[in-house]
Amino acid sequence: MALITAEQFRESIKDDGREFYCSGELVKDFATHPIAKDLLDYTAMDYEMALDPKYHELLTEALPDGERVHFTFVAPKTKEDLIRRRKVIQTTMHVSGGPGGAKFTGIDGLNGLHLACSRIDRQMGTEYSDRVAKYRRYLMDIDAAIAVAMTDVKGNRTSHPHQQKGHQDYYVRMVSKGNDGIVVRGAKAHISFAPTSHELVVLPCRAMTPGDGDYAIAFATPTNAKGVKMIGRSDPIVVFDDVFVPMDRVFLMGEWQYAHEMPYSFATYHRLSADTYKYAELEIHVGLAALLAEYNGLEKVGHVREKLAWLVMYAEGTEALGKAAVENCEYDESGTPYPNTLYSNVAKFFFASNYYTAEQHLQDIAGGLVSTLPAMADLKNPATREYLLKYLGTGDICDAEDRMKAFRLAQRMCDHVSGNITVHAEGSMAAQKIMLYAVADWERYKAYAKHAAGIHSDHPAVRDIPPHRLMLV
Numbered sequence: 335m336a337l338i339t340a341e342q343f344r345e346s347i348k349d350d351g352r353e354f355y356c357s358g359e360l361v362k363d364f365a366t367h368p369i370a371k372d373l374l375d376y377t378a379m380d381y382e383m384a385l386d387p388k389y390h391e392l393l394t395e396a397l398p399d400g401e402r403v404h405f406t407f408v409a410p411k412t413k414e415d416l417i418r419r420r421k422v423i424q425t426t427m428h429v430s431g432g433p434g435g436a437k438f439t440g441i442d443g444l445n446g447l448h449l450a451c452s453r454i455d456r457q458m459g460t461e462y463s464d465r466v467a468k469y470r471r472y473l474m475d476i477d478a479a480i481a482v483a484m485t486d487v488k489g490n491r492t493s494h495p496h497q498q499k500g501h502q503d504y505y506v507r508m509v510s511k512g513n514d515g516i517v518v519r520g521a522k523a524h525i526s527f528a529p530t531s532h533e534l535v536v537l538p539c540r541a542m543t544p545g546d547g548d549y550a551i552a553f554a555t556p557t558n559a560k561g562v563k564m565i566g567r568s569d570p571i572v573v574f575d576d577v578f579v580p581m582d583r584v585f586l587m588g589e590w591q592y593a594h595e596m597p598y599s600f601a602t603y604h605r606l607s608a609d610t611y612k613y614a615e616l617e618i619h620v621g622l623a624a625l626l627a628e629y630n631g632l633e634k635v636g637h638v639r640e641k642l643a644w645l646v647m648y649a650e651g652t653e654a655l656g657k658a659a660v661e662n663c664e665y666d667e668s669g670t671p672y673p674n675t676l677y678s679n680v681a682k683f684f685f686a687s688n689y690y691t692a693e694q695h696l697q698d699i700a701g702g703l704v705s706t707l708p709a710m711a712d713l714k715n716p717a718t719r720e721y722l723l724k725y726l727g728t729g730d731i732c733d734a735e736d737r738m739k740a741f742r743l744a745q746r747m748c749d750h751v752s753g754n755i756t757v758h759a760e761g762s763m764a765a766q767k768i769m770l771y772a773v774a775d776w777e778r779y780k781a782y783a784k785h786a787a788g789i790h791s792d793h794p795a796v797r798d799i800p801p802h803r804l805m806l807v
């Protein structure tokens with residue numbers, strides 16, 4: 335049963351033990367709860383799409399034995415697999431309006447785990463990769479909806495996990511271990527689509543120090559395991575209240591020196607995914623700004639054209655960086671491809687740091703109705719409909735109803751969540767700068783500077799080229 339239907343998926347979420355607390359109550363029936371239902375419907379779309387003949391080829395893959403599974407579960411082996419992953423995400427964006435609820439962040443977690451564990455195994459002689467491979471096979475078999483829980487609640491941000499004051503559980507930690515498994519306690523924050531997932535991949539979120547051994551853990555758990563409690567909405571806090579994890583689902587257990595491998599590997603895949611879905615969002619953003627310029631009769635105005643051109647630069651720059659990250663992907667020693675670390679971090683930083691300018695341009699072109707738009711229900715009310723039709727259109731350019739719909743979309747695109755997601759989801763901007771600093775080829779940059787300045791360098795990039803003349807005249 336490697337591909338399940340949307341209906342089978344909905345049934346599978348009615349399992350025992352799932353504890354999702356939302357708006358002050360335990361959700362008993364996802365299908366009727368106002369918030370959980372939206373989440374369930376959205377996640378179910380991934381299953382609908384995979385069996386839809388229009389998307390089946392793209393979204394599913396035949397294994398060597400002929401069995402068809404969701405493409406995202408297959409470990410990437412080539413650059414083309416990364417390119418296809420981008421196509422999967424952007425197609426899902428176009429069809430469902432989001433990057434997918436069942437197989438998005440969690441897949442990047444799984445691939446990050448694969449990459450990190452193979453590095454750790456090579457250096458430590460451990461056998462975590464075998465466990466990851468078996469876990470991957472299990473996910474394929476149940477056609478799992480999977481989330482990643484990496485971001486700890488963290489307490490005081492500048493203290494290491496074992497240095498926290500008040501209590502010792504600001505980072506998820508191992509409270510006991512036996513031959514059969516470990517017991518974990520702590521909480522992870524902002525875990526997208528956890529409530530409608532079958533499985534959680536749990537990773538450490540930072541580099542650790544010698545005192546942090548108990549916090550250097552990675553594992554997987556079903557979301558309905560005893561002690562897992564989710565509190566919030568679509569991206570809840572996930573509490574691990576002494577959850578037992580069997581040993582075959584433990585992927586790091588105390589090797590604090592390697593804890594950083596997990597978030598770094600995950601982030602490398604996930605920042606590319608972010609850039610990929612962001613472009614599909616930005617296409618709408620640019621299109622909406624142009625549409626509102628048209629609906630307001632502003633298309634030929636100089637400052638508006640300038641802003642539209644900037645928006646095109648922003649959107650296409652984001653896409654170009656995403657493409658560059660896969661076209662120039664890297665391979666680890668086991669041959670596993672991963673997005674170019676430098677480019678995927680530049681991509682994330684580029685779109686996050688420019689986001690509020692993009693929002694400003696959209697709002698500037700649109701006007702104040704982004705804040706004050708009457709409700710669409712007022713357009714249906716016979717007492718107000720005629721007034722809105724008369725006053726909110728723009729003569730022969732567009733009617734009021736279409737213009738109101740465009741403004742409604744602008745309201746949603748500029749809501750309080752969009753900017754925060756852009757800045758923080760997939761890691762705060764400081765995290766990208768840390769990665770950029772860490773992986774930049776400083777010696778090469780310096781060699782070119784030396785060469786231009788006429789300073790001797792033996793760096794292979796410059797040692798065989800003649801002195802730089804133009805820069806010195």
Ligand SMILES: Cc1cc2nc3c(=O)[nH]c(=O)nc-3n(C[C@H](O)[C@H](O)[C@H](O)COP(=O)(O)OP(=O)(O)OC[C@H]3O[C@@H](n4cnc5c(N)ncnc54)[C@H](O)[C@@H]3O)c2cc1C
Pocket residue numbers: 439481482483484485486487488491492493522523524525526527569754755758759760761762763764765
């Ligand atoms: C919509 C959304 C969805 C998300 N989905 C997921 C998900 O599915 N799974 C998941 O694991 N995570 C998820 N995240 C979490 C996301 O990765 C984090 O929000 C991000 O890494 C920032 O962490 P934080 O929210 O704890 O903020 P903080 O880390 O507290 O950031 C606040 C500020 O503190 C700075 N800071 C933090 N620590 C330090 C330090 N030690 N030294 C100096 N400065 C520091 C940061 O750079 C930033 O400027 C999601 C976030 C959002 C907003």
